[in-house]
Amino acid sequence: MTQSPRPSSAEIIRDGTWWQSAVGYQIYPLSFADSNGDGIGDIPGIISKLDYLADLGIGFIWLSPVYASPMVDNGYDISDYRAINPIFGTMADMDRLIAEARARQIGIVMDLVVNHTSDQHPWFQAALADPSSSFRDFYIWRDQHPPEGSPAAIRSTFGGSAWSRDAQSGEWFFHLFAPQQPDLNWTNPALRAEIYAMMNWWLDKGISGFRMDVIDLIGKQPEAGITADGPELHRYLQELHEATLTGRDALTVAEAWSASLTNAPLYSAPDRREVSMVFQFGHVTQFWDEQLGKWKPKPIDWPKLKATFATWQTALHDRGWNSLFWGNHDLPRAVSRYGDEGHFRVASAKALATVLHLMEGTPYIYQGEEFGMTNAGFTRIDQYRDVETLNFHRIQLTEGVDEEAFLAGARANSRDNARTPMQWSAEEHAGFTQGQPWIQVNDNYRWLNADKDRLDPDGVYQRYRRLIALRREYAVVRHGTFRLLLPDHPSLFVFERSKGPDRLLVVANMSGQPVILPACEIPQVEGIDILTGRAVSTGAGMELEPYAAFAIWL
Numbered sequence: 292m293t294q295s296p297r298p299s300s301a302e303i304i305r306d307g308t309w310w311q312s313a314v315g316y317q318i319y320p321l322s323f324a325d326s327n328g329d330g331i332g333d334i335p336g337i338i339s340k341l342d343y344l345a346d347l348g349i350g351f352i353w354l355s356p357v358y359a360s361p362m363v364d365n366g367y368d369i370s371d372y373r374a375i376n377p378i379f380g381t382m383a384d385m386d387r388l389i390a391e392a393r394a395r396q397i398g399i400v401m402d403l404v405v406n407h408t409s410d411q412h413p414w415f416q417a418a419l420a421d422p423s424s425s426f427r428d429f430y431i432w433r434d435q436h437p438p439e440g441s442p443a444a445i446r447s448t449f450g451g452s453a454w455s456r457d458a459q460s461g462e463w464f465f466h467l468f469a470p471q472q473p474d475l476n477w478t479n480p481a482l483r484a485e486i487y488a489m490m491n492w493w494l495d496k497g498i499s500g501f502r503m504d505v506i507d508l509i510g511k512q513p514e515a516g517i518t519a520d521g522p523e524l525h526r527y528l529q530e531l532h533e534a535t536l537t538g539r540d541a542l543t544v545a546e547a548w549s550a551s552l553t554n555a556p557l558y559s560a561p562d563r564r565e566v567s568m569v570f571q572f573g574h575v576t577q578f579w580d581e582q583l584g585k586w587k588p589k590p591i592d593w594p595k596l597k598a599t600f601a602t603w604q605t606a607l608h609d610r611g612w613n614s615l616f617w618g619n620h621d622l623p624r625a626v627s628r629y630g631d632e633g634h635f636r637v638a639s640a641k642a643l644a645t646v647l648h649l650m651e652g653t654p655y656i657y658q659g660e661e662f663g664m665t666n667a668g669f670t671r672i673d674q675y676r677d678v679e680t681l682n683f684h685r686i687q688l689t690e691g692v693d694e695e696a697f698l699a700g701a702r703a704n705s706r707d708n709a710r711t712p713m714q715w716s717a718e719e720h721a722g723f724t725q726g727q728p729w730i731q732v733n734d735n736y737r738w739l740n741a742d743k744d745r746l747d748p749d750g751v752y753q754r755y756r757r758l759i760a761l762r763r764e765y766a767v768v769r770h771g772t773f774r775l776l777l778p779d780h781p782s783l784f785v786f787e788r789s790k791g792p793d794r795l796l797v798v799a800n801m802s803g804q805p806v807i808l809p810a811c812e813i814p815q816v817e818g819i820d821i822l823t824g825r826a827v828s829t830g831a832g833m834e835l836e837p838y839a840a841f842a843i844w845l
């Protein structure tokens with residue numbers, strides 16, 4: 292048995308880029324903080340919470356879309372890339388947000404939605420008004436609906452055909468999402484030039500980067516049945532980088548549902564000049580049903596989940612860069628999906644944070660995750676607002692799925708689970724708004740809120756705060772190699788990070804049962820848990836409480 296020593300690594304960050312030591316925080320503006328009582332979160336609301344975020348210690352905000360939009364898909368349908376949606380505020384508010392965030396050393400990362408626009412965008416309006424206009428070719432058209440079964444007969448992510456008819460010209464346009472979100476034609480160099488000019492315009496305003504919405508779809512070739520990962524994808528990304536990012540210290544994160552162990556390094560390899568990192572979804576989709584997908588989730592299988600993380604950790608070490616996340620605005624709440632939202636809510640939220648934040652990569656926190664917010668718990672379809680959920684409700688009921696079965700799937704995986712308002716306090720509407728919230732607040736806000744959790748030294752928020760600080764403090768957390776121990780254990784998540792002489796052991800019980808530490812593989816140490824400062828021991832036969840999680844120097 293050894294007394295665990297402090298590592299030799301320096302406190303000052305000398306390695307890597309700024310985003311390799313920073314933690315991101317995603318804000319879904321509709322549901323974050325409402326400043327004017329209309330029930331809708333807004334930019335002044337975000338500004339009022341910057342001190343909260345600075346205290347948490349985050350390095351940048353990923354801001355979901357605030358651009359002008361008819362809000363068919365909550366802003367992922369943009370009608371003007373250079374204007375702010377009035378429900379969120381003004382361009383002056385946006386400039387103030389950028390400046391106020393920067394004053395607190397927080398960068399703003401904008402959502403870049405350039406796979407498609409809104410059908411209300413002037414480009415699409417011009418394309419509709421005059422089929423001979425140069426804007427017609429900014430979008431994707433064909434004369435006829437493709438015959439069923441042919442390669443071009445692609446389905447939309449939100450249900451139904453990906454082709455819709457323009458009544459005036461009789462031609463069909465392509466949309467991988469809602470019909471109100473026509474896909475842009477990236478084969479057109481004039482379109483690409485417009486996008487790059489717009490990106491430079493935002494970067495010149497002082498933002499710190501972009502989260503690139505479904506960017507793996509821009510190389511699509513619908514006629515060949517190719518959507519994700521098309522042959523031109525990486526050429527476009529390299530061109531985009533050259534035209535916008537060269538000479539800037541910006542962060543780019545590519546949302547890529549198609550990212551695989553083989554193609555992920557193509558995006559984020561330092562010498563390829565594409566993006567800083569990808570969001571890959573291996574740990575998400577591995578627990579979806581083969582037929583019904585997210586609407587029929589499988590239970591989490593920890594050995595499989597650990598294997599996925601371990602493979603990605605190893606695959607991208609020195610060859611790319613991982614992004615790390617449990618949730619976002621499209622996914623269920625982390626603690627509800629991977630932990631226990633009931634009896635062990637606090638412990639399991641902390642265990643999830645611990646294992647994720649002590650891996651290599653840039654971690655992202657989704658608003659409310661930092662104090663353990665749970666799924667919406669909606670029981671009726673009229674409580675939902677999300678276009679995807681409402682569409683699939685209609686479609687699946689027509690196909691014979693029964694209402695209760697659909698609602699059970701939605702309760703587990705609807706995007707609205709993450710979109711209920713931030714629970715700031717025990718005040719009415721959780722302190723989110725003085726008015727009527729656009730979507731129902733989770734009933735549990737009276738006892739589950741930021742104010743309450745923050746006061747608890749053993750709460751979820753303080754654990755996140757500590758983990759964020761540790762990433763800045765220790766090079767081994769940022770850049771250490773990863774080694775999974777006990778890969779087959781059904782509930783223990785144990786791994787070692789090492790860099791030079793520094794070795795950190797992370798141990799977590801991801802179950803609601805006490806677990807006895809097995810003798811094999813785990814080194815025997817007694818020492819101080821770097822998360823809590825309390826004494827811990829990893830001796831064989833030691834009992835770990837449900838969802839216990841600690842980290843100790845070897």
Ligand code: TEU
Nearest residue numbers: 364367404448468504505548585621706
């Ligand atoms: O999401 C991509 C996407 O494909 C999701 O819609 C996802 O597949 C779905 O939730 C799984 O059922 C991005 C944005 O994050 C999402 O909010 C947008 O709706 C979508 O793109 C279109 O812009």
Ligand code: CA
Nearest residue numbers: 325327331333
């Ligand atoms: Ca408002």
